[in-house]
Amino acid sequence: MKRILIGLIALAVLAAGGWFGFNLYARHRATAEIEAVFDRIRSQGGKASHGKVAFDVTSRTLTIEDIAVDPAGQPQAHVKITGIKGVGLRQTDETRFAADSIEISGFEVALDEVGPGKLKASYKVPQLIMRDYAGPARAQNAPASGSLIDLYRFVLDQYASVTASSITAPTLTIAFDAGKGAAGSGEIVYSGLAIQKLGKGKIDAMKADRATFTINVEQAGKADKLTGEMSDLIINDFDSTAIAAALDPQKANDDSYHRVYGHMSSGTYVATSTQGVRMQVDGIAIADIAVQPSKFRPAEILALLPTDGSVQPTPAQSREMMEKLAGLYDGLRVGKIEIGTVSMTTPQGTPRLRAIRYQEGEFALEGLDAPTPQGQVKMERFALKSLSLANLFRWAASLTTPGQAPSPDQMLGLFRVLEGAEIKGVVSPYKNTRQLVTIDTISLNWGQLVGSIPSKVSLVVKMVAPTDPTNPAQLPLTMAGIDKLAINLDLGAAWTESSGALALAPATSTSATSPRRRPASHSPTCRAACSRPTRCKP
Template sequence: MAVQNVNRGKVETAKTDRITYTIDLAQPGKPTKLNGELSGLAAYDFDATAVRAALDQPGSSDDGFHRIYRRISANSYVATTAPGVRVQVDGITFDDIAIRPSKFRPAEIIALVPADGSIPTPAQSRDMIEKVADFFEGFQIGKVEIGRQTVETPQGTGRINAVKYDPDNIALEGLDMPLPQGQLKMERFALKSFSAANLMRWAASLKTPGQPPSPDQMLGLFRVLQGAEIKGVVSPYKNTRQFVTIDTISLNWGQLVGSIPSKANLVVKMVTPTDTANPALRPLIMAGVDKLAIDLDVGAAWTESSGAFALAPASIELGDLAKAQARFALANVPRGLFTATAPMEAMGQAAQVETGAIELSLRDGGVVDLVVAQFSRMQNVSRDTARNAIVQMIRAQGEKIAASNADVRMAIDALAGFVETSGQTLSIKLTPRAMVPLMQLMQLSQSDPESALAQFRIEASTGL
């Protein structure tokens, strides 16, 4: 061990070549030892004055962060247990470790632990969790990088290229691990803006004896982090020889109003096998579609100044079969709708919301032919006969509504033309004729669909 440049409570470097240990793991009838070795441990720019400030009660009102280490690193760590389990980590670094004296109070956490070893009461547990949350707010690490990790077991060997942390992300990179069905590989998994302190406080809020968590308590999870991302996954699909591949799954949210995000975005790009055991997918399988490519992009945002809520873009693409897009707008959305805690309060706020324009489009890449082929098999007729029959059914059903609404006739004609000629794009736009309260429209949609449609001016068209 070597320590260099010790001066007035500060240490420039402290290095240890190797640390080894052995621990007896007490298991009845199975004596096992854990052997560990840590090599190349080093600490840089240690400042004892910052530690003293944190532990000194008169200085506990200090709300600033004080760095105690510039860096702590290790070259490698190896741990083994019998039989055949070995863990190795190559390269560990912790940068810019700091504490906030006003929050960093480990003695207060220890004082809450029952001295007689008894199980803490619910009230004691909540207090302890709150103190631990304060502790996390009083402890800060600028960056963490844990290098290549290997876990060897009798069932196989798993590997992770790196685990990285900074205030914006916790990321796991290069996962490769065995599963009973095959090998799982993942390029990256990340949590965005994760807060350990908020996680502890959220967990404490759920501990109400004898009562399930309320919806508002569950929504508190949005304060723990601001999103998650998965990239580059190849995973075995059930007990088949096929794989699920995920290019990207990304979910982000923000601009919390109360406990609810007023802005969110979801992106999914993946390919999954069509499950032969799922009856709903049987038409795809019969048409020779053994994989389904999914490309989903949904964004939603609320603007407080105008009270407008917009769902745009919202698109989903199912391989080469079809692509659907939607835009949906609401007006006069009050802030109270996001902060309401009681159902009746939320209903009162929702009554103020008005429906805006709705735009829908569907591009046919083969889905129409697929529906026609399925109908042809069910009716035991030719495909041309099946297509004509579907078109006639659309026109017949549409006539019941179109008699009192000329705009509906235009939409029915467009839908019929969409089925008649493959490879087209069907576009429909609904524009409110006047103010349309959302709650009223939802009720009309269930009790009187014709009146609900009459609230809108309908434009429809098809094109190649």
């Protein structure tokens, strides 16, 4: 029995020694593999270092501390990580591995002078946790070109190779400095970040509980500081492969639409300026954003940005930029945009707008209530029909010839920008009088262009306006005691190019007048004939 006990003790000692020896071997192997990765970065001209590496065989937990990487070919990028901890690590095949969870602490990325505008930016995440992670066992080499587009494509490719059931982070802080550029400098902080079901470059849902920002800009030569926040940011059905397709030169002939976002929304947005302006938006919702790679080419826009943001572009450069933007908007499709109540508090008052909507080419403002020096202006609806931002930029580009006034044909190009406009429910003070202009409807529509000229036009006007005693053209009306004019017009016209025939649709036109009130004791004849009506008899 004694010998058996001694044998068991010896076996336990050997097993323990073997176990610790295996742990030591596993840690040594893990350290060697990690060092090989860092050696590869250094061999490509980059800088890479790390601190302590540990591996626990029982839980298959790998920890790496104090990581610092400056990739080769990207001298403007600096990456620091306080620590990485992977739990439940396993290799699924020769090129990929999986983990029950990966926790990254103290993650920081600094970018110096990125792109033509020499933008400086930094990203900081104190803690990032990924659950049910799977990804490539070896990181791909970063592009050596230094191109911002190539860097974006590289990040998107890496992103598409990763899967995770969830990713969470308490905060994400983004700081930027555009120098003297229009973007200014500032900081954006997102809190309560969460991602659900990441895989193949797609995300089922993303959300941030809150975003706050501070931006320093220059407005009209004066320094200004904008501060604000936005709540409940939600993005559903995000697909990064659509963006990658738009950045891929090989997709330049792809005319199909790739959806980027299924739905985006936010809660209340508030922004305050040190110049005394405060804006609040009660909510934003955007649905179905898609891009067409053959036309949506952001790389071409970035290539035109000046390296020095303080230098004003020449007219030729401005025209080229607007033409490129026109092509960009040709390749962008947005299903619907809805913006809730918008209010802006200024020293002059607080205008409000109940809603802003965009759908199927129609842009509408609804429920305007705004102060003016003459009184309150109200408008139920203003809409632009079949609005094309692409054609708007093309039309603007055609007007940028210096020293040359736009030709009539160029001005007629506005008819290609939209196909109609409508105003409804307007009540507005008339000059400094106590009378009001009321507009029930003004609707103007056109279409079937021949060159730049519409061959089909319709006009509807229903409104009431006061007469103006200071206007010589209206003097006969005011002398007759008429203080209001009511207009009811419905007109349509169509021109046929082949026959040259002009057809007028059945039109209705009525105008009503409203005489001023007269004392009951005076007849109209007496009031018109007597210089002193109070002495006239009925």
